[in-house]
Amino acid sequence: MRVVKEDINNRQFKRVYLFTGEESYLRNQYSKTLRDALISADETLNLAEYSGNGIDAKEIIETAETAPFLSDYRVVTITESDFFKTSQDDLAEYMKAIPEYTVIIFIQEEVDKKRKLYKAIKDNGHIVECSKQTEETLSKWILSKIKNEKKEITGSALRLFLNRVGDDMENVLSELEKLLCYTLNKDSITEADVKAICSEQTTDKVFEMIDLMSTGEQKRALSLYYDLLTLKTPPFKIMALIARQYNILFQVKCLRNSGTDKKQIASAVKVSPYFVDKYISISNRYSVDALKEAMELCADYDAAFKSGKLNDTMAVEMLIVKFSAKA
Secondary structure, three states: OHHHHHHHHHOOOOOEEEEEOOOHHHHHHHHHHHHHHHOOOOOHHHEEEEEOOOOOHHHHHHHHHOOOOOOOOEEEEEEOOOOOOOOOHHHHHHOOOOOOOEEEEEEEOOOOOOOHHHHHHHHHOEEEEOOOOOHHHHHHHHHHHHHHOOOEEOHHHHHHHHHHHOOOHHHHHHHHHHHHHHOOOOOEEOHHHHHHHOOOOHHHHHHHHHHHHHOOOHHHHHHHHHHHHHOOOOHHHHHHHHHHHHHHHHHHHHHHHOOOOHHHHHHHHOOOHHHHHHHHHHHOOOOHHHHHHHHHHHHHHHHHHHOOOOOHHHHHHHHHHHHHHHO
């Protein structure tokens, strides 16, 4: 984003920009910042917005060729199109010929970097990667917003908050607003406040389920599973998360056995350092072979319900019973 800010400050804009990556909040915020720097909010005549698949590339080019009305720039935004999945030779070629008065902004989560359009944007404009933020960056962002409200948060409450809400910035912001409203008459936010108001993510519940299964607490694990079903969580999603957790446990077990330290483990398996000790603790209850078998069982049950041999709800239930019994 640094180069885009420089363009805004210098009022020297590229003809085309691409905001891409997993973090939707950053894609939307950065692209809006650029758009607002180019045209004011009431300049609707100079803004053309396109979204979704099936957009006519010729129409994009025709719109971009139209001179702005009483303004320095015309802005064309294209959100989540299929332009980066299909051959777009004409549009790619046009990236070299966009008029000085037009700026085209692409907003796209996933792109094929081998496509001509992507390469043309890279050669003629700026590409901004909007990746998931690290825990450290998210913490600083959250702390700045809490400070703006003249509040404080304890370190343990901040860690609990992050582990409850995940790393999606839209969700973090939504949950933070709820937390700030809940603590409106308080100067300091505590763990009790976070527990009272912030929703646990499905991933956290599945992680707790795995923990219970590893100690043979079958009834409590099944109770959590039924809670997730009540919340309309699809069984196939729960199955995928169980498989993912066992995969992480397998990696943690292998890394720990090879002498890797906790910080490196957190980075390698992409989990919060706050959770590493818990993963190590659970993995210690299994052998490497047992974790391999768990992953294979997940794959077998997944294949069974996808082929219609097992009901998906029952497949997950059987997994929980089997893993709890093994523990």
